[in-house]
Amino acid sequence: MRNRRGVVVAWIACLCATLLTTPAAWAADPLQSITASPTNESVSLSAGGTYDGFVKITNTGQTPYQFIVSASPFSVTGESYDQSFAARPDLIDASKWFSFARTTYSANPRDEIAVAYHIKVPTDIAAGGYYAAIFAEASNTSAGQGVTSHKRVGVLMYITVTGDVIKSGKVLGYNLPLIHTQPPLHADVRLQNTGNVHYDATTSLVVSDIFGNTKARLESTNTIFPKSTRKLSLTWDKAPSFGLFQVSGTVKYLDKTEQLPTRYTLMLSANAFLIIFIAVILLAAYAYLTRKRRSNVVRRRR
């Protein structure tokens, strides 16, 4: 009898577990989802060299789809580094060096597909950095009326053609506003690349109070592309709306570490400013009235 009760309890437990876990996990997946990994790849090749690699495309959604792979030029514009996937006349289109054994794949939910690509660098290419993007686009059949959307994920490709590679750059400036009227606390660092190949820069900022107690550490590693200037913004999202802070930091790039000057910033929100303003007015009024009363008393005594 005890055994039978145990079997029934175990059976109910299994049923409950199945009912509770399976639909929940399934419902958590989006309807259509495409994932690419890695998000960027660095390849070093000599002129005329070749490379075979792959990117992993995963169907992380609930519905099967076909996806198409392609290569596009990749460049950035402006100090904010707005990404562009259109060919530019002043840049060599490195996407033309890419080829794919297959460009169309079918992916069922949870399928992980290794998309093979081949790079062949032309023989007459000068040393330096060249950039492209590999895209995987989940295709959709147009249905109904209106707008059919396609989702596309990209893998950024950084190709260094070896030879007379020039790696050089400098920190152009560091800006911390004297007053922040609202969080987050933010600081900007501008970095320039004067070479012909990209480099990575790690910017680290330490936010402390006036007594030197560290309140936040902000760090960001970013790529600086050749012949460009990049403005990097580091933010402390959880900064309070009131307080005086000092910010110091370093920038590590091209095997050197540059110390940034220590600067101060006052976090003063509109509300905090209003409270201080009212308090100052009240104090001034109090001081004025007290002084007037005292001078009246002195006058009366005379």
Add this chain to the structure above:
Amino acid sequence: MKLTRRRLLGLATAGLMLAPIFASSLTEAVGTTVQSVVSGSITAFSNTNPTTTDINVSSASGVKQSINKDTVSVSTNNATGYTLKLADADTSNDMCITPGGSCTGVPSTSATSSSPAIMSGANQWGYHIDDGTTTWCSTASNCASGLTLPSTSQATSSTLKFAKVPLSSGTADTLKSTSGTASGDTTPVYYAINVDPTQASGTYKDDVVYTATVNP
């Protein structure tokens, strides 16, 4: 030492001046940093309208506008965030009965993402962004959040601004650029079409591409 009114006043003023210093010292200090290397990934997905955002419209008189919303979401473990872009799938951004690179149908609005505009003219379409950060509104922000969608064959909106979807051969419009990791970060994109009675009936369509890449 006697605590006179003047001294009290001096102390209060000094306290006021030193308040930011003490306020900053009250902020919680940071803990130990733990670091590990995890391979990067980026995901673009949708939970609604996986294929087509339907926009039905008709007009017996005057210009009528229909609006519907698409939502695209992005997840990435990339520490420097991601950029989400929008462009047409081909070299024509007309809404056509048979979409394609050289099709002509309902043309897009002439306004661009750098200067989106109220779309009041007949027989055109465009898109609107209203994600709390970028809001194309004539008066307030989040002007599309109060819409009951789909909004079908209504008077043209006087608050929502629209822009054309750029061609695939041009520079795609940036919908969003973030600076940290993201988990299911959604971006609503509103599409609208205007017609008047002169527009030939039919099923008009266009294909657009959302592109998600990490920030370098």
